[in-house]
Amino acid sequence: MTTNEMTKKSRNLILALLFLGWSLGNLDRYIMNYAVVSITGDLNLDASSTGIILSAFFLGYAIMQIPGGWLADKFGAKKILLFSVIMWSIFTGLTALAWSLVAMIIIRFLFGIGEGGFQPSSxxxxxxxxxxxxxxxAMSIMLSSGGIVSLFVPLLAAYLLGTIGWRTMFVAIGAIGAVIAFLYWKYIKLPQDEAVDNNKNENASTKVNFKELLKTPLMWNLIIAYFCIYAVNWGLVSWIPTYLQKNRGLDLMSIGWAQTIPAIATIIGIYGSGYIIDKLPRGMDKILGSISCGVIGILLYLMFTAKSVTMFIGYQTVVTLFLAFVITMLPAIVLKKLPSSITGSAMGIANTGGQLAGFVTPMAIGFMVDAFNGSFDAAFWMLIGFAVICIISLLTLNDQKGSLLNS
Incomplete structure (x- = not known):
């Protein structure tokens, strides 16, 4: 079977299976933000320790992005995909055995290593x-898994944590991962030559090597943009449950219901963004992305100065719409501007920035909250700063120069 011989049904089946895997990965990441409330209570941890636990996964995930992408290009995406799902399933289950802060950090770090090859290979x-x-x-469908998962995770987490507890919960998630690995092994059938492009015009660029990719200004702009937008995203996602509980006085069930509204907005934003991005003329995507980052910065200020929980959730909902556009746009740039023979490496390099943000930001917010006696104001100002840097990175992004882009 070659690429051109793949039927629409075959493509849709593979996309559905990849969506399933991304959903499970997002489930673990999102549910940890709620489980950590119980975990910190059981292990007697402070805000700084909580931040370290939330960040440990992203450190391992970030470290594995570039190797994972390179391995997918060299040995085949399906092999790396299978390895990633198996590894993260094992360490998700092992999360249930953590007995101390150090044990939890090591397990979550290794979980991140295991999952690190999934995004570039998929x-x-x-x-x-x-x-x-x-x-x-296609990418917007994949990314929408995060919004869909975030829609039901708050209520699911509140129910599971209140019934079976966080340890049994992670065992169950690990078991689901094992089932998904089997489905990948059995049903994902790729063309014989995974390096074959759908556009013949891309073939002239297939000989670009890894060092040349790293020297491309486009990649560095993408790394910075990825870091900044995901710093905002994971800063909000990882700490909003704790913020709403400790600073706004909500219980977990109330938080769960409140967070369904931004989750619905995320799903709508990502699906809509994928359609819009495919229709935009060249260069317009980065302009709209820059405008979106500016709006995000303004709304972040309105969020932390909001007088009521209702206003806070309202501003958060609009923020998620603009975040969805930028988060969908960045990988689309990689998929559209670079030859598919190096997509794994390129996505791994760019996404390293995003996952480093996932490592740095939750931990930094934890230290800031402790330093300012429980106040999140400094953390919100930090996120606003990242939105401004993202604007600069997108405005200076040039996708019309360089041998990599002359396809």
Whole structure:
């Protein structure tokens, strides 16, 4: 079977399976933000320790992004995909055995290492089986898993933590991962040559090597933009449950219901963004992305100065719409501007910035909260600063120069 011989049904099946895997990965990351409330109580941890636990996963995840992408390009995306799902399933289950802060940090770090190859390898599969004009929408479907998961995770977490507890919960999630690994092994069938592009015009660029990729200004702009937008995203996602509980006085169930509204907005934003991005003329995506980052910065200020929980959730909901556009736009740039033969490496490099943000930001917010006696004001100002830097990175992004982009 070659790329061109793949039927629409085959593509949709693979996309559905990848969506399932991304959903499980997002489930673990989102549910940890609620489980950590119980974990810190059981292990007697302070805010700084909580931040370290939340960040440990992202350190391992970030470290594995570039190797994972390179391995996917060299040995095949399916092999790396399977390895990632198996490894993260094992360490998700092992989270239940953590007995101390150090044990939890090590397990979550190794979990991040295990999952690190999933995004670049799955992105490479999308670039391999879909033509350029459909990749933005395919990626938006993948990314929408985060919004869908965040819609039901708050209520699911409140129920599971109150019934079976966090240890049994992580065992169950690990078991689901094992089932998904089996489905990948059995049903994901890729073209014989995963490096074959859907557009023949890309073939001239397939010989670009890893060092040349690192020297491309486009990649460094993407790394910075990824870092900044994901710093905002994971800063909010990881700490909003704790913030709403400790600073706004909500219980976990109330937080769960309140967070369904931004979650719905995220789903709408990501699906809509994928459609819009595929229709935009060249260069317009980064302009709209810059405007979105500016709006995000303004709304973050309005969020932490909001007088009521209702206003806070309202501003958060609009923030998620603009975040969704930028988060969908960045991987679409990689999938559309670079040849699919190096998509794994390129996505791994760019996404390293995003995952380093996931490592740094929750931990930094934890230290800030302790330093300012429980106040989150400094943390919100930090996130606003990241939104401003993202504007600069996108405005200076040049996707029309360089041998990598002359496809």
């Amino acid at each position: 992105s490479k599969i999308i670039a391999t089986i879909y033509p350029k004009e459909e990749r933005g929408r």
